[in-house]
Amino acid sequence: MTTDSVNTRELILEILLEVTERGQYSHLVIRSVLEKYQYLDKRERAFLTRVAEGTIQRQIELDYILDQFSKVKVRKMKPVIRAILRMGVYQLKYMDSVPASAACNEAVKLAKKKGFGQLSGFVNGVLRGVSRGLDQLTYPKESVDAVKAWSVCYSMPEWIVAQWIGDYGKERTKEILAASLLEAPITVRANLERITPEALAERFKEEGVTAVPLDTEKYPGLSYAYTIFGFDHLNGLSSFKEGLFYVQDISSMMVAEYAAPKEGDHCIDVCAAPGGKSIHLAEKLRGTGHVEARDVSEQKVALIDENIKRCRLTNITAKCQDATVLDETSVRTADVLIADLPCSGLGVLRRKTDIKYRMNPEGEESLVALQRQILSVVCEYVKPGGTLIYSTCTIHTAENEGNARWFEQTHPEFALDTMRQMFPEEHLGDGFFIAKFKRKQDNG
Numbered sequence: 552m553t554t555d556s557v558n559t560r561e562l563i564l565e566i567l568l569e570v571t572e573r574g575q576y577s578h579l580v581i582r583s584v585l586e587k588y589q590y591l592d593k594r595e596r597a598f599l600t601r602v603a604e605g606t607i608q609r610q611i612e613l614d615y616i617l618d619q620f621s622k623v624k625v626r627k628m629k630p631v632i633r634a635i636l637r638m639g640v641y642q643l644k645y646m647d648s649v650p651a652s653a654a655c656n657e658a659v660k661l662a663k664k665k666g667f668g669q670l671s672g673f674v675n676g677v678l679r680g681v682s683r684g685l686d687q688l689t690y691p692k693e694s695v696d697a698v699k700a701w702s703v704c705y706s707m708p709e710w711i712v713a714q715w716i717g718d719y720g721k722e723r724t725k726e727i728l729a730a731s732l733l734e735a736p737i738t739v740r741a742n743l744e745r746i747t748p749e750a751l752a753e754r755f756k757e758e759g760v761t762a763v764p765l766d767t768e769k770y771p772g773l774s775y776a777y778t779i780f781g782f783d784h785l786n787g788l789s790s791f792k793e794g795l796f797y798v799q800d801i802s803s804m805m806v807a808e809y810a811a812p813k814e815g816d817h818c819i820d821v822c823a824a825p826g827g828k829s830i831h832l833a834e835k836l837r838g839t840g841h842v843e844a845r846d847v848s849e850q851k852v853a854l855i856d857e858n859i860k861r862c863r864l865t866n867i868t869a870k871c872q873d874a875t876v877l878d879e880t881s882v883r884t885a886d887v888l889i890a891d892l893p894c895s896g897l898g899v900l901r902r903k904t905d906i907k908y909r910m911n912p913e914g915e916e917s918l919v920a921l922q923r924q925i926l927s928v929v930c931e932y933v934k935p936g937g938t939l940i941y942s943t944c945t946i947h948t949a950e951n952e953g954n955a956r957w958f959e960q961t962h963p964e965f966a967l968d969t970m971r972q973m974f975p976e977e978h979l980g981d982g983f984f985i986a987k988f989k990r991k992q993d994n995g
């Protein structure tokens with residue numbers, strides 16, 4: 552089968568419909584399709600991933616283009632036709648490797664195959680129009696309305712563009728917007744309980760994986776981390792199945808770095824699934840102490856358990872516990888408490904491309920309230936002298952600096968030690984926020 556295969560495009564169409572019409576998460580749908588159709592060769596898998604992710608990621612711009620070339624507006628189109636046209640325009644605009652004629656013809660065939668033969672002429676006409684007119688496209692002008700212009704150009708909902716401009720200014724916003732469209736690297740950290748970084752690099756070499764160590768000047772402390780390329784599935788790597796490394800974004804690795812647990816410490820991670828930060832802490836304890844990794848449902852706890860088992864760690868357990876409910880038995884027991892809380896996720900748009908269409912200002916507001924509620928409960932678990940880390944994977948001052956300042960003011964028994972917003976354009980990692988607090992001694 553070639554990359555032009557109707558079959559691959561049909562799968563892409565199904566993915567798009569699952570995400571846009573049935574509300575499924577794009578990264579989960581794509582992952583499950585790749586798992587189900589393991590017979591697809593590497594090129595087809597890459598094509599499928601690229602077109603599905605790219606079409607979702609650039610949807611606002613694609614719709615803007617389609618609206619210039621179609622007499623039926625995108626929002627009025629039948630869902631199947633809309634999805635076929637979006638993926639067609641994506642290939643025309645962003646994939647030089649796909650000839651324009653193939654993008655148009657395959658779209659027409661797909662429309663017929665899906666029972667829309669009577670609209671195949673429409674699909675053909677619109678896509679051929681786009682193909683001919685791509686060079687003369689006009690976009691909203693930044694000098695007239697930056698929010699509108701950047702929303703179309705970077706495919707970001709206008710409210711997010713406006714919020715970022717308000718929070719961080721225009722210059723930084725433009726950088727974040729550009730970074731949100733880049734491909735996110737796959738970074739891993741060696742499980743230092745099981746293998747040295749050097750031995751892991753050897754294993755990668757044997758398995759045909761290219762592993763590039765991080766620049767330790769830029770990321771001091773992360774000498775155990777690599778960016779990896781050139782493999783097909785993680786599950787196909789024996790080093791992964793043996794738990795010799797954990798896939799984790801660099802910004803997320805910083806949580807355990809800032810927490811800096813000491814041997815013998817008792818750590819509680821109140822929102823831990825699938826377990827990345829808890830497992831990192833447990834590794835840092837070098838077989839001593841204990842990490843309790845909690846999450847709200849048994850299903851989530853099962854995910855943590857799976858990762859603990861794979862990494863073969865003995866100083867960590869998973870437990871189902873709602874973080875909004877006080878657990879009396881944990882009060883003042885934790886040397887380190889991690890509150891990596893549910894958030895709007897605007898820092899991880901490179902990996903979870905559809906979050907930007909799902910979130911809204913009301914959703915953010917209720918998250919700010921939930922974060923405050925959880926922080927007020929779980930701070931009780933921190934011992935005098937202990938550390939509390941509040942983190943989110945978002946870029947939003949109300950959830951981040953705003954909540955950190957709120958916590959500082961409402962909980963004078965804690966002192967703010969460090970606060971850092973990481974932006975995706977600054978480094979390889981996701982947009983991420985960390986605030987580190989210390990609980991004062993009782994007489995302090």
Ligand SMILES: C[S@@+](CC[C@H](N)C(=O)[O-])C[C@H]1O[C@@H](n2cnc3c(N)ncnc32)[C@H](O)[C@@H]1O
Pocket residue numbers: 803821822823824825826827828829845846847848851872873874875891892893894
């Ligand atoms: C940002 S994710 C945590 C990621 C995790 N720390 C890691 O590094 O792998 C937030 C988690 O909070 C959990 N969560 C949401 N509401 C919760 C609650 N009330 N109590 C406990 N966990 C909750 C979600 O199930 C989700 O797994």
